[in-house]
Amino acid sequence: MRPHPETINQTETVLRAEHVNVYYGTFLAVRDITMNIPKNRITAFIGPSGCGKSTLLRCFNRLNDLIETFRAEGKIYYQKEDLYAPDVDPVEVRRRIGMVFQKPNPFPKSIYDNIAFGARINGYKGDMDELVERSLKGAALWDEVKDKLKQSGLSLSGGQQQRLCIARAIAVQPDVILMDEPCSALDPISTLRVEDLLHELKEQYTIVIVT
Template sequence: MSRNFFGLMRSSAPPATEAPDAIGSERAAPPPPPTMKQDDAASAGVHLDPNLEAVRHDFTEEVDMALKLRGVSAFYGSFQAIDRMTMPIPRNRVTALIGPSGCGKSTLLRCCNRMNDLIPGARIAGEIEFEGRNLLDPTVDAVDVRRRIGMVFQKPNPFPKSIYENVAFGARINGYSGDMDRLVEDSLRRAALWDEVKDELDKSGLALSGGQQQRLCIARAIAVQPEIILMDEPASALDPVATLKIEDLMRELAEHYTIVVVTHNMQQAGRVSDYTAFLLAGEERVGRLVEFGPTQEIFTNPLDQRTEDYITGRYG
């Protein structure tokens, strides 16, 4: 099954050398260097303050990058929420963003599929490279970005429509003309919800339990066949059993999708993620990236004292 049946980005097709077809040559292409080099950012014309450079671990694993963030800053009006964040998002891996409240995790996540465009007064500076293009470029259609980079929210928010319609909506508005029943079934299966709802697809999505609603939202996000799924504390409103289900699901989905998850739960980050980014807000409440690296390294051998303090619970 082609994951690109909706066609490429509407604004312009990415250069073939930079972004080959997502599925065909993803493994074949030589992986770019896993860590962001200073000259990478410099060549993109982004000035990086050396003082803002976060500590990074050297990866031994060879991974492709789904997103490359270079000097991403976000502002709400005159308030700066995040400051010049530079980090990669490895493809087909789970990347966790951790940090105390108000450090800009959600803001960073919402920058990645331009959901912040919807907030009046929000501005983003910097560059996020996605398939060879800067998706923050005003000429890039935000609707296409969101189609290819899906999102799951903190509070389950299914549409007040039937389960079937919830899943089918995204594909339908994007012009999917294949077998809708199969797509719905497939998406629900991948979201590990099919067995529970297969007999009542006409039931309202709001009639499901909280955990089921969140899995329905994940199915809804999968149904448009995105490359990346952003999850904003997807389990924070759920009980431990439902949380565990969502976590298992994230691990399974990572085989096909790149997942970025914001979480407050350190254990969760340790359990589900391959890579972890630790964000921290300074005195002036501006979020900055402190450390990025494989989760194993971050949790067992943090290079920055602040990371260690946070992980060991000294920040509370």
């Protein structure tokens, strides 16, 4: 069932793209995109491989800045703030707009430190144990790992690793979570768990997913 257009129009917009073109050198990867991303909803980019879905997704938290040949035209706003304005700190953008990648990529650290790492470098002053537990519960992983937090994150199954990466993303308390085909490397059971998790997460976060 699709939401009624009037319902969408009444929903607060978190991200907005206006006439966005993305180039890698002279290659035009994304052409003239204008769109709104509504708050606390799941927005999916659907299309054939190579059509620019992931490129557009990475524009929303400036990960493309790390590619030397990248160039963007147009405007992208986060809560009415121009994300590409000269005075905007890309690191702060990536804290507020997190990313979960296609292939699970836990750090070669303990499960606990995978969650705590981002919070530490962002100057978190609260109870770290409580944050780790809350983040793992938020990713529906706590009950499976609560007795082995000192074990390596790499020791988990693929589906658990992806949920660990989701927990790591929400630990820094972002407003938006970007997901680049987060289930493509997972088995069907793990995929269902992640899909169920997304419906829970949208109550607290805005989710943009490439699928």
